[in-house]
Amino acid sequence: MSLRKLSPYLFVAPAVLIFAFTILVPIVMTFAFSFFDWNGYGEMSFTGIDNYTRAFGDKIYLSSYTHILIYIAVTVVVEVLVGLGLAGLITMGRKGSSLFRIALFTPVMLPMIVVSYLWRFVYNSDFGLINTVLRSVGLESWAQVWLGNPDTALLAICVVSGWVYAGFYMTIFYSGISRISKEIYESAFLDGANEWTIFFRIKIPMIRSLVDTAIMLCVLTGFQSFDLFYVMTNGGPYNATEIVPTYLVKVVFSHMSIGYGSALAVILTVVIAVIGLAAGKLKGKGNTLEY
Amino acid sequence: MKKWLAGLVSLTVVVTAAAGCSSDNSTASTGEKVLRIAMGSPGEALIKVWEEIGDEFESQHPGVKVEFTYQDDDTYQTIGLPNLLSGKTPPDLYFEWAGERLQTRIKDGFAADITEQLQQSGLGDMFEEGTFNGMKVDGKTYMVPTAGDVTNVIFYNKQIFDSLNLSVPTTWEQFLEVSETIKNAGITPITVGNLDLWTAGNWVGHIISRVVGEQAYSDALQLEQPFQTDDFVRAYSLVQELWDKGYLNDNINAIADNESDMLFLTGKAAMHPIGSWLVPEAASEAPELELGYFNMPTIAGGKGNQESVIGVLNGMVVNSKSALIDEAIDFMKLYSSDASSAKLSAAGAVPITKTGLDRDNTHPVSVSLTDLMQDAPELVSPPDTGYSIEVANALNMATSQVIGGAKSPEDALKELENTIAPLKK
Numbered sequence: 170m171s172l173r174k175l176s177p178y179l180f181v182a183p184a185v186l187i188f189a190f191t192i193l194v195p196i197v198m199t200f201a202f203s204f205f206d207w208n209g210y211g212e213m214s215f216t217g218i219d220n221y222t223r224a225f226g227d228k229i230y231l232s233s234y235t236h237i238l239i240y241i242a243v244t245v246v247v248e249v250l251v252g253l254g255l256a257g258l259i260t261m262g263r264k265g266s267s268l269f270r271i272a273l274f275t276p277v278m279l280p281m282i283v284v285s286y287l288w289r290f291v292y293n294s295d296f297g298l299i300n301t302v303l304r305s306v307g308l309e310s311w312a313q314v315w316l317g318n319p320d321t322a323l324l325a326i327c328v329v330s331g332w333v334y335a336g337f338y339m340t341i342f343y344s345g346i347s348r349i350s351k352e353i354y355e356s357a358f359l360d361g362a363n364e365w366t367i368f369f370r371i372k373i374p375m376i377r378s379l380v381d382t383a384i385m386l387c388v389l390t391g392f393q394s395f396d397l398f399y400v401m402t403n404g405g406p407y408n409a410t411e412i413v414p415t416y417l418v419k420v421v422f423s424h425m426s427i428g429y430g431s432a433l434a435v436i437l438t439v440v441i442a443v444i445g446l447a448a449g450k451l452k453g454k455g456n457t458l459e460y
Numbered sequence: 461m462k463k464w465l466a467g468l469v470s471l472t473v474v475v476t477a478a479a480g481c482s483s484d485n486s487t488a489s490t491g492e493k494v495l496r497i498a499m500g501s502p503g504e505a506l507i508k509v510w511e512e513i514g515d516e517f518e519s520q521h522p523g524v525k526v527e528f529t530y531q532d533d534d535t536y537q538t539i540g541l542p543n544l545l546s547g548k549t550p551p552d553l554y555f556e557w558a559g560e561r562l563q564t565r566i567k568d569g570f571a572a573d574i575t576e577q578l579q580q581s582g583l584g585d586m587f588e589e590g591t592f593n594g595m596k597v598d599g600k601t602y603m604v605p606t607a608g609d610v611t612n613v614i615f616y617n618k619q620i621f622d623s624l625n626l627s628v629p630t631t632w633e634q635f636l637e638v639s640e641t642i643k644n645a646g647i648t649p650i651t652v653g654n655l656d657l658w659t660a661g662n663w664v665g666h667i668i669s670r671v672v673g674e675q676a677y678s679d680a681l682q683l684e685q686p687f688q689t690d691d692f693v694r695a696y697s698l699v700q701e702l703w704d705k706g707y708l709n710d711n712i713n714a715i716a717d718n719e720s721d722m723l724f725l726t727g728k729a730a731m732h733p734i735g736s737w738l739v740p741e742a743a744s745e746a747p748e749l750e751l752g753y754f755n756m757p758t759i760a761g762g763k764g765n766q767e768s769v770i771g772v773l774n775g776m777v778v779n780s781k782s783a784l785i786d787e788a789i790d791f792m793k794l795y796s797s798d799a800s801s802a803k804l805s806a807a808g809a810v811p812i813t814k815t816g817l818d819r820d821n822t823h824p825v826s827v828s829l830t831d832l833m834q835d836a837p838e839l840v841s842p843p844d845t846g847y848s849i850e851v852a853n854a855l856n857m858a859t860s861q862v863i864g865g866a867k868s869p870e871d872a873l874k875e876l877e878n879t880i881a882p883l884k885k
Contacts, residue, residue, distance in 0.1 A: 209539065210546040211568050223882045228875075294711040295723070317714025319866065405655060406713040407857070407866050422538045424850040 220432035247331025252338025285400035319409035499555035500536035558594030618750035651729035653720025661856030673763035696869030
């Protein structure tokens with residue numbers, strides 16, 4: 170082969186090599202490890218699909234998917250829908266709306282670890298903000314061990330997630346709504362529309378594609394969430410907030426079962442890929458309203 | 461032509477960069493021998509002592525350089541040590557817990573049999589026989605002890621006990637009575653911070669061993685006998701009673717061990733089952749608190765030794781692949797000397813050599829706990845450091861369900877059996 174023919178390959182080589190070492194090789198290796206019983210450094214023994222059959226009988230692992238789905242469903246409401254509502258409110262052009270815009274966006278700028286510790290104090294059952302307030306207004310019986318009760322722990326985490334990301338989605342929607350030209354509102358007002366109808370008939374339909382993207386982002390990042398769960402409950406109480414990433418960390422780094430952990434990771438990858446593809450198909454005909 | 465050149469240059473850059481990552485210097489450039497020592501971080505004060513001992517060793521052994529690796533505790537305990545051991549510059553001497561963890565190292569070929577060296581160097585005679593508990597396999601010794609922790613006794617607030625005219629309970633019935641009195645006085649009787657499961661896991665592990673017997677406890681954790689037996693149900697029923705009667709903090713599974721420490725140290729709770737490490741913390745955080753402790757009260761009808769102590773010994777293991785085994789033993793001899801022990805005591809450690817403990821300048825509760833451990837007729841290993849971590853975690857999960865009132869003893873044990881079923885091969 171002449172040098173001239175070789176040169177394109179040499180040009181792409183750096184990028185391909187970096188991609189191969191950082192992404193391709195780990196994926197292939199993880200897939201390979203999933204067929205072995207291995208603790209990470211000792212001898213590897215081939216076990217066929219044992220790890221996979223074990224995964225499908227592992228109650229904690231299966232329930233961690235349920236928890237993620239609940240988390241995603243709730244966060245779509247408390248992040249995207251609340252964010253949408255907030256964006257509608259701050260674009261009404263009332264006095265002080267820019268102050269609210271900054272205030273609501275502030276949590277996004279805090280590191281997630283800080284947020285997690287902060288809210289652990291808020292939820293603390295002895296001296297936490299919530300229980301203290303409830304007790305001081307005479308609602309003693311409503312006070313809960315928020316993070317220690319399997320019925321409330323997952324929802325408590327969802328609320329924190331909403332507190333952080335509602336501001337984030339609000340900002341995205343805000344920028345979308347700001348691009349809608351003023352004439353449209355003016356003519357709507359002349360036709361007798363109020364803020365309520367403007368929000369539902371003009372603002373939302375015109376940023377429809379942004380809302381779709383936000384929901385997609387919310388679903389996919391739901392599968393990636395880790396820090397909030399890890400710090401606030403670490404899967405507890407009684408695995409009631411166990412999600413796949415926290416369980417993976419336990420299996421791989423605490424139990425040192427690299428083989429089994431790899432199988433769990435492979436299954437997670439397949440699940441996310443399927444959801445991604447299905448979402449792409451469903452989305453297909455997203456038509457944003459234009460005036 | 462120029463294109464070709466540019467492509468070649470960029471390729472070379474990548475290749476050399478990749479090669480640079482792997483070409484690690486495994487020997488010191490001067491040719492002197494390097495004694496590598498690895499451990500989880502013991503804290504700044506103790507790191508200073510380790511390095512002082514290292515300097516002293518270097519001056520005694522010209523041509524040998526001592527190199528320390530300190531890792532974050534959690535990292536070291538999980539992936540850190542295995543990584544170091546299988547790396548290119550493995551440690552010659554490393555920290556490990558006696559019991560199951562040490563056995564894994566022996567099985568994987570990372571622990572040298574040092575029976576002979578201990579005898580010849582006189583290092584072995586510097587410790588009481590009981591200090592080598594869990595460090596011997598088939599009569600061969602694999603570890604030099606450095607410290608021991610009683611992982612669970614019940615600490616109590618003497619001021620609260622005095623104000624309520626309570627005396628230290630010695631039986632389980634008395635323990636319940638004491639708890640009832642404290643509860644009626646509006647104080648939380650017992651606080652446990654079980655977010656990470658090992659705290660109640662340790663305490664209840666001790667209760668279980670007292671009820672079912674040490675052998676049955678150990679066999680079950682090694683999967684040689686089922687957990688789902690009447691004896692285990694009986695042990696868990698005692699725990700369930702504590703929750704049902706409201707003797708435990710209601711956020712038991714929501715707070716971490718350090719948060720529970722604070723509840724106890726600030727006087728919000730009267731009793732706190734935790735390990736010997738609470739003593740230095742109590743001395744620095746709550747110096748006005750009068751700290752007392754008692755070992756787990758005896759349980760009538762229990763099959764285990766009712767005077768048993770739960771605890772774990774740890775020490776340093778010599779890597780069997782090391783070329784500096786004699787140097788490593790010499791180092792540990794220097795570490796175990798009275799002069800070093802004095803420095804370690806001053807930095808807050810509790811040395812466990814025969815003559816190392818400075819009884820006059822160590823917190824009396826610490827001294828008493830050290831004696832408790834050395835005089836123990838039976839030393840029970842905690843689930844999480846004595847046995848396979850997967851089985852221990854499953855047991856600790858069942859424990860948290862019972863102690864937090866989420867499941868009955870029978871249901872918790874049934875789920876436990878399901879969880880560990882795939883491990884029985």
